[in-house]
Amino acid sequence: MAVLPDADRAAVTARSMSDTSASREQWGTTLLKSDRRGLVDAIDQWIEDSLSSFNAALPEPARTELTTKQKYKEFVNVLDRKREVL
């Protein structure tokens, strides 16, 4: 899988800023729009670079039987919970 297209990265950044604006949650004190976009780009790139090791870490039979989308969904579920309990 390739990194997200530019338009998708822009859309993720826009939605993130919109969501944080709605909750008036301050994200740092010096981050500009370009920094928020850089954050999205870096996360997307890290995910892309880590996909092989992520898949290799999954136990069988999940590694073989689940689709890529299902593996991503489970990753998001675990990450969401870790975020909630922080």
Add this chain to the structure above:
Amino acid sequence: MAAGDTLVTFTVQNNFPPGWIYLTFTGGSVEPTADGDGSAVIWGDTSDATSVLEYLVLNSGTWGGGDAAGYMLCSDWNGTDYQAENFTADSGTPADHGTLGGVQVSADATPDKRNADPVLDFDASTNQVGFYPFVMPRHYGGGDIDLNLGVKSSTATTGDMSFATFFRSISDNTAADTHQKNFAAPQANQAIDAATTLGATRYFQIQHTAGAQVDNIAAGESGFLLVMRDAQDSTNDDMAGDAELAFIEMREKP
């Protein structure tokens, strides 16, 4: 009453969401221009979506070179979603005047509350507008107009915002439909510093000289004031998060 006195004040309660949409485009080869009825209808060549062009910004390229790129703010959208498709101006016969970036996005700024204070939220990524109908007071003497605006930041205490304001006047019996009369060219204040304390209001001014810049509005005439955050201006608008418009004061320059 005298020059320097307040003419009109606006808060979010005076905003009348115009229902405009925001469309990006690339590969433009024919510049949309108003035809005989004073409007330019933007047709989606595949979707048959339509809307009326109100304001176009060319960010790069040229129409003659076939690589014009920028965005359009449009009114009177017919409700059919645009696609990533070619568009044609002022004809339902597809003619590929350029390529749209995809589905339209609402260009209406969003009414909101900050604690108990009403504010109008302007997005950080899409150019959005606030729309204020008014009647020019009888004591307006025809002079230059200063707009004083107060804006908060939803989440930022650093970075800059860029705002533009437009006037449109409607004189007696001069236009059957307001769409047949475009807004006057905007005036802008660019690179406005965000307030350094979260929740504080940054005051700034946008100046319009008398005459064309206020669309030649006269005392007693109907008018419309459009306020736009130029979030697409990456040079002058780099503040992350929403800008929250608290008020606008219109006064005749002393």
